[in-house]
Amino acid sequence: MLCLLILLVCSGETTDAFLSQHSSTSVTTTSRTCNNYNSGIIPQQTTSLRSTTSPLKQSASPSAAPSSFKSLKEFNLTLEKMAEKCGSLHEPVIIRAAECQDLWEIEVRKAKKDNKNLQPDIISFRSTLNAWSQCTQSLVRSRRNRKTLPETPKNSKLTVEVYTPLDAAKRATSLLLAYPEPDLVAYNIVMDAWSKSRVPEAPEAVERLLKRMRDAETVQPNTYTYNLLIDAWANSNRDNSLEKVLQIYRHMENLSKDSKTNDVTPSIRTINAILHAYARKSAQFTSQNNQEGYDQAAKCAAEAYDLLQETKKRFDETGDTNWQPDMATYTSVMDVHSRCATYKTTKIAGQLLEELKQLHLKTGNQRHKPNFRTYTTLVTAWSRTKSEESPQRVEAIMKEMAKCGENPNSRTYTAAIQCWSRARDPLKAKRVLKLLMEMRGEYKKTKSEHLRPTTITYNTAIDACARCQGSADQKTESLKIAFAILKTIEMDDELNADGVTYSTLIRSLGFLMPTGDERNNVAKAVFEKAKNAGLVELTTLKNLSLAVDAKTLKIAMDGNVDQNGNADYTNIPYAWRKNGNK
Ligand SMILES: *[C@@H]1O[C@H](CO)[C@@H](O)[C@H](O)[C@H]1NC(C)=O
Numbered sequence: 001m002l003c004l005l006i007l008l009v010c011s012g013e014t015t016d017a018f019l020s021q022h023s024s025t026s027v028t029t030t031s032r033t034c035n036n037y038n039s040g041i042i043p044q045q046t047t048s049l050r051s052t053t054s055p056l057k058q059s060a061s062p063s064a065a066p067s068s069f070k071s072l073k074e075f076n077l078t079l080e081k082m083a084e085k086c087g088s089l090h091e092p093v094i095i096r097a098a099e100c101q102d103l104w105e106i107e108v109r110k111a112k113k114d115n116k117n118l119q120p121d122i123i124s125f126r127s128t129l130n131a132w133s134q135c136t137q138s139l140v141r142s143r144r145n146r147k148t149l150p151e152t153p154k155n156s157k158l159t160v161e162v163y164t165p166l167d168a169a170k171r172a173t174s175l176l177l178a179y180p181e182p183d184l185v186a187y188n189i190v191m192d193a194w195s196k197s198r199v200p201e202a203p204e205a206v207e208r209l210l211k212r213m214r215d216a217e218t219v220q221p222n223t224y225t226y227n228l229l230i231d232a233w234a235n236s237n238r239d240n241s242l243e244k245v246l247q248i249y250r251h252m253e254n255l256s257k258d259s260k261t262n263d264v265t266p267s268i269r270t271i272n273a274i275l276h277a278y279a280r281k282s283a284q285f286t287s288q289n290n291q292e293g294y295d296q297a298a299k300c301a302a303e304a305y306d307l308l309q310e311t312k313k314r315f316d317e318t319g320d321t322n323w324q325p326d327m328a329t330y331t332s333v334m335d336v337h338s339r340c341a342t343y344k345t346t347k348i349a350g351q352l353l354e355e356l357k358q359l360h361l362k363t364g365n366q367r368h369k370p371n372f373r374t375y376t377t378l379v380t381a382w383s384r385t386k387s388e389e390s391p392q393r394v395e396a397i398m399k400e401m402a403k404c405g406e407n408p409n410s411r412t413y414t415a416a417i418q419c420w421s422r423a424r425d426p427l428k429a430k431r432v433l434k435l436l437m438e439m440r441g442e443y444k445k446t447k448s449e450h451l452r453p454t455t456i457t458y459n460t461a462i463d464a465c466a467r468c469q470g471s472a473d474q475k476t477e478s479l480k481i482a483f484a485i486l487k488t489i490e491m492d493d494e495l496n497a498d499g500v501t502y503s504t505l506i507r508s509l510g511f512l513m514p515t516g517d518e519r520n521n522v523a524k525a526v527f528e529k530a531k532n533a534g535l536v537e538l539t540t541l542k543n544l545s546l547a548v549d550a551k552t553l554k555i556a557m558d559g560n561v562d563q564n565g566n567a568d569y570t571n572i573p574y575a576w577r578k579n580g581n582k
């Protein structure tokens with residue numbers, strides 16, 4: 001039974017190769033850190049990590065200083081606080097994690113020297129692992145939010161060769177492997193780091209830890225361990241991630257039947273992890289942007305829907321609240337449906353929200369309350385769906401959000417603006433402007449990063465104005481709004497126009513103004529702005545060529561046209577394009 005899983009989920013032949021290669025690199029970094037203190041408490045165990053001898057025995061430090069802490073409790077508390085800091089994007093998380101490890105190592109060394117000193121325990125060790133796990137997750141988040149972490153303070157004595165989430169997760173792993181008898185919690189902390197690391201090798205890394213745990217026989221994986229394995233596969237974007245996830249789920253079901261020997265019982269948390277895998281997979285499919293991708297995404301949606309029905313049935317039959325679908329369950333199934341961008345799937349997503357609202361009404365349980373994520377998923381679904389109803393639907397959902405205190409974030413607003421941009425309503429520029437001002441107002445009020453309008457938000461709004469298909473008056477109105485939006489960007493100290501802003505604006509002139517001198521002049525003026533900002537791009541020239549006549553083009557280009565009168569990007573002054581893309 002035990003080996004079954006390993007056969008199932010482990011690609012056996014690479015197991016040991018990974019471990020040894022992995023350990024030799026990370027052990028070197030560890031010892032480098034320790035050199036500052038004349039000793040590496042973790043010796044160069046290059047041959048076998050399975051060694052039963054404690055690596056902590058081989059301390060070589062000559063000094064036997066007493067502990068710097070009054071009690072174990074004080075020491076643990078300090079480590080815990082240090083680990084917590086590693087989860088903050090306002091901290092230089094790599095050096096913080098290294099400091100935590102360093103402190104732990106110093107005390108371990110002192111404890112070896114003198115057994116009257118406080119003896120770091122498994123709780124101390126868990127905090128040290130957690131520091132690296134938090135560090136891994138912060139590195140992932142800082143990349144995703146494009147937020148730069150604070151730099152390592154200049155006066156730091158530690159050299160840390162950790163740069164990426166992969167490095168940090170490896171660091172946690174090598175610490176774990178060097179520890180004499182790590183417990184289940186320690187294993188799960190490191191697996192958690194891997195499952196959230198978003199690196200391609202994460203699933204195998206988790207599987208190897210699982211195998212090791214099995215081999216060690218002193219620790220038994222529990223439900224959480226398997227949930228983390230599912231997360232690792234779900235986040236991996238690998239081709240077979242979904243099959244793996246379902247295989248692990250079936251295996252968990254098998255294990256749960258044998259509850260005497262196993263502490264594994266899948267629950268709604270497991271189902272939510274599987275549904276998350278469906279959501280990631282369908283996003284991957286639709287990003288192919290072809291019919292096959294959309295067909296595959298539709299299949300994911302149907303399967304996710306079936307899984308929800310099965311789960312509901314299971315809850316109804318057993319009355320076991322561990323199986324009751326919650327907000328996360330519904331939101332994920334809605335998310336899978338929203339990817340498909342069809343009227344039918346969007347309607348289903350809407351029905352699911354209604355069902356969740358009913359559930360919340362019935363139970364009053366906070367876990368069943370739709371939150372801003374749930375609503376935003378539905379806004380996004382309507383925004384992707386080419387339907388006459390879409391804008392009204394989006395507006396209604398946003399009103400409902402306001403009513404129940406679930407504030408829209410920038411994703412909600414951007415989806416709503418995009419929705420209007422695709423709509424046929426001749427007054428859409430006004431709607432878009434209203435949304436944009438509302439978002440801006442909320443941002444000024446709350447200063448919340450989640451609400452910060454970006455240049456992309458503004459560009460989307462200008463693009464919506466450009467697509468007005470109404471009367472001449474309505475087009476003029478749209479154009480005025482587009483320029484008002486440009487003005488807003490120019491006046492804002494927190495953001496700048498980019499190449500897309502100007503080329504979209506020039507394009508809008510082609511759509512919104514009749515040909516003639518007036519259009520030539522306005523286009524030329526916008527182009528001057530782009531030149532001054534160094535933001536002339538190839539698309540700017542293409543849009544300019546479409547908006548103005550040949551004479552104006554030649555003047556605007558300062559004569560940089562070829563013999564056919566076409567704008568020549570390769571010969572424009574560097575100053576015009578120095579801040580743009582290509
Ligand atoms: C530190 O460890 C001791 C002994 O294991 C434990 O009693 C205490 O609760 C721990 N403190 C913290 C903050 O984890």
Ligand SMILES: *[C@@H]1O[C@H](CO)[C@@H](O)[C@H](O)[C@H]1NC(C)=O
Pocket residue numbers: 004247250251254
């Ligand atoms: C579950 O158990 C059944 C019967 O014991 C077995 O046939 C099946 O292969 C097992 N499935 C998994 C995924 O472990």
Ligand SMILES: *[C@@H]1O[C@H](CO)[C@@H](O)[C@H](O)[C@H]1NC(C)=O
Pocket residue numbers: 499500503504507538539540542543
């Ligand atoms: C005009 O500009 C927009 C925004 O940069 C761009 O997407 C579009 O492709 C451009 N049009 C042409 C004909 O290049």
